[in-house]
Amino acid sequence: MKTHVTCSVNGDPVEFLVDDSQTLLSALRDELKLTGVKEGCGTGDCGACSVLLNGELTCSCLVFAPEVQNSQVVTVEGLADPDNLHPLQAAFLEGAALQCGICTPGFLVAAKALLDRNPTPNEKEVRYAIAGNLCRCTGYDKIVRSILDVAADLASESETVGE
Amino acid sequence: MTSTSFKHIGQRSIRPDGLDKVTGKARFGADYYLPGMLVGVVVRSPHPHATIKSIDTTAARAISGVKAVITAQDFPEISHEEAMSGESVVDFRDLSHNVMARDKVLYIGHPVAAIAATSQQAADAAAQALQVVYEIHPHVLNVDEAMASDAPILHSDLDPDGGEPTNIAKRHVFNRGDTKQGFARADVVIEREFTTKQVHQGYIEPHAVVADTGEDGRSVVWCSSQGHFLVRDQTAKVLGWERSRLKVIPAEIGGGFGGKTTIYLEPLAVLLSAKSGRPVKMVMSRDEVFMATGPGPGSRVRVKIGATSDGKITAAEVWMAFDAGAFKGSPVGAACQTVLAPYEIHDVSITGLDVVINTPKVAAYRAPGAPIGAFAAESVLDEIAEALSMDPIDLRYQNAVEEGSESTYGPTFKLIGFKETLEAIKEHPHYKATLGPNQGRGVACGFWFNAGLGSSATVSIHEDGTASVLTGSPDIGGSRASMALMAAEVLGIDETRIRPSIVDTDSIGFTDVTGGSRVTFATGMAVIEACGEIVEDLRGRAAMIWGAEPDDVEWQSGQAQHSDGSKPPLSLAEIAGSAAKTGGPIAATASLTARGVGPAFSTQVCDVEVDPDTGLVDILRYTTAQDAGRAIHPSYVEGQMQGGVVQGIGWALNEEYVYDDSGRMENPMFLDYRMPVASDLPMIDTVIVEVPNPGHPYGVRGVGEVGIVPPLAAIANAINGATDVRLRDLPMSPPRVVDALSSELNGATGTPAG
Ligand code: FES
Ligand code: FES
Numbered sequence: 001m002k003t004h005v006t007c008s009v010n011g012d013p014v015e016f017l018v019d020d021s022q023t024l025l026s027a028l029r030d031e032l033k034l035t036g037v038k039e040g041c042g043t044g045d046c047g048a049c050s051v052l053l054n055g056e057l058t059c060s061c062l063v064f065a066p067e068v069q070n071s072q073v074v075t076v077e078g079l080a081d082p083d084n085l086h087p088l089q090a091a092f093l094e095g096a097a098l099q100c101g102i103c104t105p106g107f108l109v110a111a112k113a114l115l116d117r118n119p120t121p122n123e124k125e126v127r128y129a130i131a132g133n134l135c136r137c138t139g140y141d142k143i144v145r146s147i148l149d150v151a152a153d154l155a156s157e158s159e160t161v162g163e
Numbered sequence: 164m165t166s167t168s169f170k171h172i173g174q175r176s177i178r179p180d181g182l183d184k185v186t187g188k189a190r191f192g193a194d195y196y197l198p199g200m201l202v203g204v205v206v207r208s209p210h211p212h213a214t215i216k217s218i219d220t221t222a223a224r225a226i227s228g229v230k231a232v233i234t235a236q237d238f239p240e241i242s243h244e245e246a247m248s249g250e251s252v253v254d255f256r257d258l259s260h261n262v263m264a265r266d267k268v269l270y271i272g273h274p275v276a277a278i279a280a281t282s283q284q285a286a287d288a289a290a291q292a293l294q295v296v297y298e299i300h301p302h303v304l305n306v307d308e309a310m311a312s313d314a315p316i317l318h319s320d321l322d323p324d325g326g327e328p329t330n331i332a333k334r335h336v337f338n339r340g341d342t343k344q345g346f347a348r349a350d351v352v353i354e355r356e357f358t359t360k361q362v363h364q365g366y367i368e369p370h371a372v373v374a375d376t377g378e379d380g381r382s383v384v385w386c387s388s389q390g391h392f393l394v395r396d397q398t399a400k401v402l403g404w405e406r407s408r409l410k411v412i413p414a415e416i417g418g419g420f421g422g423k424t425t426i427y428l429e430p431l432a433v434l435l436s437a438k439s440g441r442p443v444k445m446v447m448s449r450d451e452v453f454m455a456t457g458p459g460p461g462s463r464v465r466v467k468i469g470a471t472s473d474g475k476i477t478a479a480e481v482w483m484a485f486d487a488g489a490f491k492g493s494p495v496g497a498a499c500q501t502v503l504a505p506y507e508i509h510d511v512s513i514t515g516l517d518v519v520i521n522t523p524k525v526a527a528y529r530a531p532g533a534p535i536g537a538f539a540a541e542s543v544l545d546e547i548a549e550a551l552s553m554d555p556i557d558l559r560y561q562n563a564v565e566e567g568s569e570s571t572y573g574p575t576f577k578l579i580g581f582k583e584t585l586e587a588i589k590e591h592p593h594y595k596a597t598l599g600p601n602q603g604r605g606v607a608c609g610f611w612f613n614a615g616l617g618s619s620a621t622v623s624i625h626e627d628g629t630a631s632v633l634t635g636s637p638d639i640g641g642s643r644a645s646m647a648l649m650a651a652e653v654l655g656i657d658e659t660r661i662r663p664s665i666v667d668t669d670s671i672g673f674t675d676v677t678g679g680s681r682v683t684f685a686t687g688m689a690v691i692e693a694c695g696e697i698v699e700d701l702r703g704r705a706a707m708i709w710g711a712e713p714d715d716v717e718w719q720s721g722q723a724q725h726s727d728g729s730k731p732p733l734s735l736a737e738i739a740g741s742a743a744k745t746g747g748p749i750a751a752t753a754s755l756t757a758r759g760v761g762p763a764f765s766t767q768v769c770d771v772e773v774d775p776d777t778g779l780v781d782i783l784r785y786t787t788a789q790d791a792g793r794a795i796h797p798s799y800v801e802g803q804m805q806g807g808v809v810q811g812i813g814w815a816l817n818e819e820y821v822y823d824d825s826g827r828m829e830n831p832m833f834l835d836y837r838m839p840v841a842s843d844l845p846m847i848d849t850v851i852v853e854v855p856n857p858g859h860p861y862g863v864r865g866v867g868e869v870g871i872v873p874p875l876a877a878i879a880n881a882i883n884g885a886t887d888v889r890l891r892d893l894p895m896s897p898p899r900v901v902d903a904l905s906s907e908l909n910g911a912t913g914t915p916a917g
Pocket of ligand 1: 040
């Protein structure tokens with residue numbers, strides 16, 4: 001018996017059938033073919049599968065797919081709007097914050113979750129906010145700098161708006 | 164230090180594959196789905212050392228949805244045959260036996276069967292139902308156990324000294340000069356012993372493959388690897404197939420660090436697909452990656468170094484035993500060659516043992532073997548500097564190799580930038596910054612050969628003046644950006660008009676692995692050569708259009724210019740637009756074996772704070788200087804330097820394979836195999852030194868590997884600076900640090916010779 005799930009993914013209404021044991025990660029990848037969401041461990045330890053579930057940063061490998069009934073899910077595929085990259089995506093490109101790029105979707109989602117809640121984080125706050133995401137290639141330096149760059153842009157924008 | 168004579172090289176351009184990677188579009192190994200695709204799983208040994216008495220597949224095959232089951236019987240027996248495979252030697256018989264166990268299993272996780280089914284559930288159920296009867300043997304889990312006189316023997320045919328079989332697969336011996344006399348000239352001699360544990364490369368993407376075998380018996384394979392030609396050739400060898408029966412399409416690769424320069428799943432998927440007539444996808448779980456793919460070796464190492472009171476090294480003796488895992492072939496040979504390579508030492512004696520144990524077969528890991536040797540040698544050098552009250556950089560500088568020095572492993576160095584890296588660190592503000600209580604500073608150096616090997620490139624100019632650059636080198640760290648920049652430099656057009664792609668094994672000439680820090684150097688050389696041919700062609704066509712001689716045409720800034728200025732210049736786009744009238748399509752291919760490899764050196768400094776109560780070592784500040792020869796794309800050079808350092812930090816402080824007595828890895832998940840996360844680290848400062856490699860048109864050396872060589876010792880030396888205690892066993896995890904701090908027995912200090 002499969003469960004019929006209705007929810008919103010990246011703003012679009014979607015429906016799919018899953019086994020009760022299937023994770024949200026598997027539903028996104030294997031049923032919806034949203035393969036930007038990556039599996040690095042399946043145990044909640046690498047963050048490659050990060051999504052926003054009702055706005056909260058979540059490891060999709062730790063959520064059973066039937067649990068997302070009527071929820072809102074955002075994946076890396078939903079970060080950019082049709083004409084523009086999300087500022088974090090642009091900053092990651094500009095700042096060479098990826099090498100192999102397998103961890104990148106997870107970092108972008110985690111960084112968006114951070115900036116949504118705290119648009120002006122300091123370096124330490126950035127480092128703790130992405131501590132659930134593993135990157136084996138970069139040593140995190142350029143990832144942290146790219147996120148701080150976006151935060152600095154956000155800060156100067158809000159100043160300009162304020163004036 | 165940066166040359167300004169280039170227009171494109173040295174720019175921090177946006178990588179051509181970047182957009183797909185930040186939007187989730189890029190397809191990695193596990194991202195391929197084919198119609199009718201089956202799920203493949205591997206059945207693995209639960210014992211570290213056992214004889215397979217029988218395998219009964221009847222019950223497994225009876226499960227509904229199971230389409231194919233394969234075991235050892237389905238593989239041809241091949242004899243021992245060693246061949247170069249990228250940087251390392253592969254023995255095809257061992258490779259075949261590692262991919263699928265034959266009469267014996269040699270580690271927990273060793274494949275004994277593989278199953279393809281219509282669903283994961285069916286495949287898992289079949290794996291449970293498969294009956295294997297084992298006769299269990301005692302096992303060995305490290306070099307000490309393996310070399311004990313009563314040790315169980317893994318292979319009946321390993322006897323390097325002639326005589327009874329042993330677990331020592333090979334003995335590397337290198338002697339030069341007379342170390343006895345050398346030590347007699349020394350005023351201080353220090354000898355120490357070190358141990359390291361197995362560590363994993365830790366790429367975030369597990370191994371993944373899809374294979375689809377057609378009616379004609381040819382198979383198409385999608386997989387992420389560091390070399391799809393290697394995958395093709397090794398898979399063909401293991402299956403006894405002709406190479407042309409396989410076409411391997413490179414997926415994007417989610418990290419490799421050496422660990423994806425061999426095959427595991429590929430021949431299984433191809434065979435399952437051939438048997439079932441359906442595409443088969445296989446993806447490893449993380450615990451399979453830990454328990455069945457290559458860790459780097461564990462080791463025991465002794466280093467003895469003597470020096471005069473004014474800091475001249477007089478002699479060195481090194482003894483190293485590396486575990487190879489279940490089959491011979493640890494990187495101990497490379498460790499022997501690199502361990503003393505940064506220094507001019509005439510009298511040396513180096514012995515390396517390659518030892519088999521009941522764990523997964525080790526695989527290459529970034530500068531294979533070198534970090535372990537450097538951990539020992541650079542720790543002993545630090546003690547010598549301390550004993551002589553010398554600055555540790557001054558001691559190294561005084562003995563540093565330079566152009567014309569004869570290396571400890573044989574060749575004479577051409578132009579190298581080792582001393583420049585030492586100077587860069589000595590002059591860096593980091594080196595002079597003040598330290599607080601419980602804080603210490605350590606330095607260490609590292610060497611790596613870098614590799615040349617075979618590469619191919621095809622360059623096509625399109626009618627609108629844009630260009631394609633095709634290579635066979637998987638891009639793990641932004642190498643497509645470097646290819647575009649080098650092509651732009653030769654062609655004289657903007658790099659955004661150049662599209663670099665990595666194409667399958669049927670679409671380009673043979674290309675060795677992305678490894679040995681070789682891609683920007685060697686594949687870059689092929690790109691430069693092919694672009695050079697294109698420029699020759701374009702000059703000829705311009706001459707034809709002008710009715711001039713090719714010699715009258717110069718190529719400058721992407722334009723043909725008449726040497727006497729009598730004609731208005733013709734741009735690349737203009738010449739390409741009329742290609743049909745000047746000889747047809749414009750394309751060139753280069754296939755070469757890259758000579759002129761330039762070795763890499765790195766010097767690093769690290770500040771730590773040690774919590775005396777918990778033993779926690781906090782990395783406060785880290786600076787690395789490395790000779791890149793020429794940084795084609797500085798951001799990705801820095802990225803390689805930073806990534807190497809951080810892998811080294813993990814190795815130094817936390818990472819290790821922990822086995823229980825039954826031979827099972829106790830920590831096959833990221834929670835317990837603790838790799839560094841962002842909150843563990845500071846920024847990693849980089850100084851790119853550029854001493855051009857005379858063997859490359861643009862001076863490129865490889866940059867990928869050497870960065871991981873110094874951190875183990877740099878951190879151990881910094882901990883000593885903070886605590887006056889030397890740690891010689893990795894990892895220097897909190898319990899070990901606490902133990903060391905509380906132990907009275909911290910070895911003897913340097914003893915005057917004589
Ligand atoms: S795959 Fe979900 S945290 Fe690693
Ligand atoms: S870029 Fe490779 S894991 Fe982060």
